[in-house]
Amino acid sequence: MSYIMTNAFDKVSHTKLLYKMAKFGIEGPILKWTRNWLSNRKQCVVIENSQSSWRPVKSGIPQGSVLAAIMFSIYISSFGISEHVFGKKFADDTKAGRAIETKQDVQKFQDSITEANDWSKNWQMPINVEKIAVLHFGQDNPWFEYRLGDDSLGSVASVSDLGIIIDEKLDFVKHVECIVKKATFSVYSLNSSISSRDKDVYLKLYLTTIRPILEYALGSSI
Numbered sequence: 001m002s003y004i005m006t007n008a009f010d011k012v013s014h015t016k017l018l019y020k021m022a023k024f025g026i027e028g029p030i031l032k033w034t035r036n037w038l039s040n041r042k043q044c045v046v047i048e049n050s051q052s053s054w055r056p057v058k059s060g061i062p063q064g065s066v067l068a069a070i071m072f073s074i075y076i077s078s079f080g081i082s083e084h085v086f087g088k089k090f091a092d093d094t095k096a097g098r099a100i101e102t103k104q105d106v107q108k109f110q111d112s113i114t115e116a117n118d119w120s121k122n123w124q125m126p127i128n129v130e131k132i133a134v135l136h137f138g139q140d141n142p143w144f145e146y147r148l149g150d151d152s153l154g155s156v157a158s159v160s161d162l163g164i165i166i167d168e169k170l171d172f173v174k175h176v177e178c179i180v181k182k183a184t185f186s187v188y189s190l191n192s193s194i195s196s197r198d199k200d201v202y203l204k205l206y207l208t209t210i211r212p213i214l215e216y217a218l219g220s221s222i
Contacts, residue, residue, distance in 0.1 A: 001096055001146070002159065003080060003116060004131040008092035009072060010060040013124050014038045017061075017075050024074055034071075037062075059124070079119050084108040090162070100136075106144045117149050133159040137168055164217045175217075183213045 005011070018035055026034075041057040061068045072091075080087045080094040085108075087096040096116070098109045120127045129151045136143055136155055146153045158167035158174050165175035186209055194205060 001113075001134045001153070002132060002161070003094040003096065004128045005076075005092045005120070006126045006128040008076075008125065009063055009068065011125050012061050012072060012075050013059050016123060017071060020074055020077070021071075024077075034067075075123070076125065079123070079125070080112075080116050082112040082115050084112040095161075100141050100144075106142065110144075110146055113146055113148055113153075129153075135159050135166065135168060137170065162217075179213060179216075183210055186210045186213060 017038070018031065021031055021034065041062075042054040043057050044054045045052040061071050069091075073089075076089070076092075076094075080089070080096050082096075085096045085098045087094060089095075094116075096112060098105060098112070100106055100109065117127065119125075127148065129148055132148065132153055134146055134153050134155045135158070143155050145155075158165055160166075165172070165178055167174050190205055190209060194202070196202070
């Protein structure tokens with residue numbers, strides 16, 4: 001399954017981030033500098049000639065900096081980590097999975113979801129329930145209805161992960177069909193918008209607009 005957080009970078013608590021950094025062994029001048037960097041920040045909203053009053057910024061990581069991604073990674077380092085599942089993280093997207101063979105396996109996976117939900121509440125990082133995807137692999141895998149708090153998590157037959165469509169059969173047929181469709185549309189758009197049929201010009205356009213579509217994640221779909 002896949003967890004995605006809501007406005008993740010904006011929800012990071014400054015106080016709890018500094019606490020987590022200290023737990024990681026980041027102390028002394030670096031921690032003090034980070035505290036000063038995050039403290040006393042203010043923001044306002046400007047629309048045309050109107051400006052709101054300045055408000056203190058008590059959460060969120062200043063984006064556009066090299067440190068933003070590092071701080072966010074530190075903050076969510078313990079999210080989704082459970083002895084019951086294996087997991088992977090990419091920015092605010094966390095994947096968790098488990099081999100399901102018995103009812104006990106189902107319960108342990110549900111326990112990991114409950115732990116993730118408790119973490120999100122304790123660390124003020126809400127999970128976007130609408131973007132959670134539960135994908136079952138294997139014919140003998142029971143389509144158990146997992147829950148995140150009071151919300152039921154529906155199952156899906158396929159999910160898009162970083163531009164790769166993964167389905168329950170792991171045959172990548174849907175992914176290949178999607179790639180062919182995108183490439184065909186790009187060829188049509190290219191032919192419709194470019195009058196030149198010069199070989200060198202057309203080749204450069206092909207290499208720039210169409211070939212990347214065909215080559216992206218090629219190793220995952222063959």
